[in-house]
Each structure stands twice: as structure tokens, then as C-alpha cells.
Amino acid sequence: MTGGNVAGRMTGLTLFTPVRRRWLWFLWLGLRVTRHLPFMARHILQFNFIKFVRWTIVPRLDGEKLRYPYLFFESNFDGPWQHYIDAFAYVIPLDIRVTWGRGPGFPAPPPAEPLKAWIARNSMEGGTYYCAHAEHSTREVNNALAVRDRFERFRRDSAGLDAAAFKAEWERFLSDAQAHL
Amino acid sequence: MLRRIFDRGHRVGSAYALTTFARVLDGRADELEAYLAALPRGAESPFARIGTLHIARVQLFRELVHQGPAQKGRDVLRHAHLAFTSTIDGDLEPYLDELAAKVPEADEWWGRCVGYPGRGDRSAFRRYVRSIQAPPGLFRSAMPNARVGEVRAALALRSRVIDFAVSVQGLDADALHARFRETF
Numbered sequence: 001m002t003g004g005n006v007a008g009r010m011t012g013l014t015l016f017t018p019v020r021r022r023w024l025w026f027l028w029l030g031l032r033v034t035r036h037l038p039f040m041a042r043h044i045l046q047f048n049f050i051k052f053v054r055w056t057i058v059p060r061l062d063g064e065k066l067r068y069p070y071l072f073f074e075s076n077f078d079g080p081w082q083h084y085i086d087a088f089a090y091v092i093p094l095d096i097r098v099t100w101g102r103g104p105g106f107p108a109p110p111p112a113e114p115l116k117a118w119i120a121r122n123s124m125e126g127g128t129y130y131c132a133h134a135e136h137s138t139r140e141v142n143n144a145l146a147v148r149d150r151f152e153r154f155r156r157d158s159a160g161l162d163a164a165a166f167k168a169e170w171e172r173f174l175s176d177a178q179a180h181l
Numbered sequence: 182m183l184r185r186i187f188d189r190g191h192r193v194g195s196a197y198a199l200t201t202f203a204r205v206l207d208g209r210a211d212e213l214e215a216y217l218a219a220l221p222r223g224a225e226s227p228f229a230r231i232g233t234l235h236i237a238r239v240q241l242f243r244e245l246v247h248q249g250p251a252q253k254g255r256d257v258l259r260h261a262h263l264a265f266t267s268t269i270d271g272d273l274e275p276y277l278d279e280l281a282a283k284v285p286e287a288d289e290w291w292g293r294c295v296g297y298p299g300r301g302d303r304s305a306f307r308r309y310v311r312s313i314q315a316p317p318g319l320f321r322s323a324m325p326n327a328r329v330g331e332v333r334a335a336l337a338l339r340s341r342v343i344d345f346a347v348s349v350q351g352l353d354a355d356a357l358h359a360r361f362r363e364t365f
Contacts, residue, residue: 004217004218004238004240007222007223008223010236012236012238014238014240014264016242016245016246016264017246017248018245018248018252018256031318031319032190032319034319035190035319044321045321045323048323050321050323051235051236051322051323051324052196052198052235052236052268052320052321052322052323053320053321054198054200054266054318054319054320054321055318055319055320056200056315056316056317056318056319057316057318058202058315059316061202061204061258061262062202062203062204062260062262062295062313063204063259063260063295064256064258064259064260066245066256067253067254067256068252068256070245072200072264072315072318074200074238074266076236076268103248104248104249104251104252104253105248105249105250105251105252106248121246122246124240124242124264125240126214126217126218126240126241127214127217127218127238127239127240127241127264128217128218128220128222128226128237128238128239128240129222129237129238130222130223130226130228130229130234130236130237130238131235131236132229132234132235132236132329132332132333133235133329133332133333133336134223136332136336138323138324140336141323141324141327141332141335141336142323142324143339144332144335144336144338144339145324145327145331145332145335147335147338147339147342148331148334148335148338148339151338151342155365162358163354163355163357163358164354166354166357166358166361167353167354167357167358170357170361174346177342180339181339181342181343181346
């Protein structure tokens with residue numbers, strides 16, 4: 001997967017796959033309910049290489065008579081997707097089966113290999129792709145935001161301190177922020 | 182009011198996910214595909230002109246993948262379609278106005294699609310994009326409250342802090358204090 005699906009260190013993965021009509025209500029409800037459950041958001045984003053991810057049910061396309069409604073999925077993450085499919089297949093197999101298993105012909109993981117083949121077959125290629133922070137991984141971005149928050153606090157707390165107290169505060173800041181530097 | 186409620190499903194924190202599908206005019210798919218493939222990338226991308234845009238993708242598809250014997254009947258497309266997605270800061274309307282003002286390339290991709298009114302009439306442009314917008318589903322962001330400018334500023338600050346921390350190793354309190362005031 002190259003060309004229109006890669007921007008700097010980022011990869012965009014787009015899947016457009018059919019949903020069995022009898023499961024449409026289930027998927028429709030599931031996406032709406034998940035929106036309101038913070039633990040599900042954390043669950044989805046437990047993989048710290050994903051920046052943005054979206055699912056949308058597409059019931060129809062202009063000018064087409066489709067037998068199936070479709071699930072549009074777009075994920076934007078660091079590096080090539082093949083590296084992470086094992087994690088998806090073995091860590092969240094139930095989530096994957098519940099979501100894409102509503103469509104025909106889905107190879108329920110584990111194992112990961114049939115899932116990789118299915119993704120390769122369904123991945124939309126080409127076009128153009130842009131990311132404003134494409135050269136920085138998801139972890140780098142979140143580390144930078146964490147450093148910013150701690151640095152702002154440090155600046156506020158260290159204003160007006162004499163040199164010795166400032167040094168102690170600086171060392172506290174470094175200790176607090178070191179995991180993000 | 183209704184629009185705000187509708188838009189909730191496209192939003193998480195300060196981020197908004199726009200997903201659209203437009204039918205490509207018959208006979209224009211090849212040139213559109215070639216145009217998209219040739220668009221500049223990275224800092225030269227037309228999307229780089231919009232400061233509130235995290236991610237944008239524009240892709241054309243002409244067929245739907247048949248999922249094998251388990252799929253009853255094949256869905257065969259009569260037309261090519263254009264998928265256009267964006268992840269932005271804030272509300273959709275200001276983004277669409279910026280898109281219309283700063284990205285004339287939009288005429289090239291949507292201009293080869295059915296019903297596109299052009300960028301000249303901003304409200305018609307906004308109505309068109311709304312008309313091809315997919316219904317809300319589920320959207321998640323690893324940085325839901327960080328705007329593009331904040332992300333860039335935080336990345337630059339982190340880099341400066343690292344450089345500074347390395348450069349002041351071993352300095353006494355007075356020198357550290359003075360260096361910090363000079364640097365930040």
C-alpha cells in the first residue's frame with residue numbers, strides 16, 4: 001500500500017465493505033452507543049499508533065442500486081498497517097468480529113494472516129493524502145502535548161523564584177516530564 | 182439547532198470528521214484519477230494552505246470488492262465515486278469557506294462530479310458538500326482537544342525543551358536561571 005495512502009510517517013487505511021441488511025440495525029446502534037461510552041473510546045485508542053479513526057454506514061450511493069449497505073472505515077496511523085494487524089487480531093479480535101463480521105465473507109481473527117489478506121483485498125488505493133503533522137508519530141504528538149502542559153505549569157510555578165529554588169523546580173519538571181521527552 | 186445535533190456524531194472534542202461521497206460524471210474518472218495522483222504532497226499539498234486541517238484524503242473508486250461465496254450477488258457500480266474526507270478543528274462551515282477560498286483544486290475534483298456548483302457562491306458550495314455528506318457514525322481521535330496549531334507549537338516546544346535540557350546539564354543554579362530567561 002503506497003502512493004495515495006502514505007503521507008510522511010502516516011498511513012491511511014480505507015475500507016469499504018458490505019454489511020448484511022439483517023445486521024444493519026445492530027451496527028447502526030453499536031456505533032451510536034459507542035460514541036457515548038468513554039471506556040470504549042479508550043479501548044479503541046489503546047493502540048498508541050492511531051491518530052484518527054472513523055466508521056460510517058453508507059446506506060446508498062448516488063445513482064446506484066446496491067444489494068448491500070456498506071461500512072466505510074478510515075484509519076490514520078503510524079507506519080505500515082501490516083505491522084499492527086497481529087495486535088488487532090490477537091488483542092481485540094472480538095471488536096473486529098462484532099464490527100466487520102456483520103458483513104459476508106469476513107475472516108474472523110485470529111489467526112491474523114487471513115485478516116491481512118482481507119484488508120489487502122479491500123483497501124482503497126490511490127488518490128491523494130495529507131496530514132498536517134505527518135512526520136510525527138501519534139506518540140510524539142501526545143508526548144509533545146504532555147510536555148507542553150507540564151512546561152506551562154512549571155513556568156507558572158517557577159515565576160519569581162530565586163535561582164536555587166528555580167533549579168529545584170526545573171529538576172522537578174524534568175523528572176515529571178522525562179517520560180515524554 | 183438541528184444541524185448542531187446532527188453534527189455531534191461527526192465530532193469528538195474540538196475535532197470534526199467530514200466524510201463525503203460524490204458521483205463522478207461518466208467518462209471523467211480516468212482524468213480525475215490522474216489528476217489526484219499528480220497533486221503535490223506534503224507541504225506543497227493544496228490542503229497545507231488550511232491551518233485547521235489535520236488530515237485529508239481524496240480517493241476515487243470504481244468498483245466494490247466482492248467478498249466471495251458468502252456474498253449473495255455482486256454489487257456492480259454503474260459510475261465511479263469520489264470519497265473525500267477531512268479531519269478538522271472546529272466547525273464545518275468555516276472549513277468549507279476556507280476550502281472554497283484557498284483550494285481552487287476543489288474545482289478539479291468536485292468539478293468532475295454530479296451537481297457541483299463551483300466555489301463562487303459560497304453558500305451553494307456549502308450546501309453541495311452538505312448534500313454529499315455521509316451520515317454520522319463513530320469518530321475517534323487520539324488528540325481530540327488539540328488543534329493543528331497547538332500540535333505544531335507543542336512539537337516545537339518539546340524540541341526546544343530537549344535542546345535546552347541537554348545544553349544546561351551541569352550548570353549551577355545562577356547560570357541555569359539566567360540561561361532559561363534568555364531562552365524562553
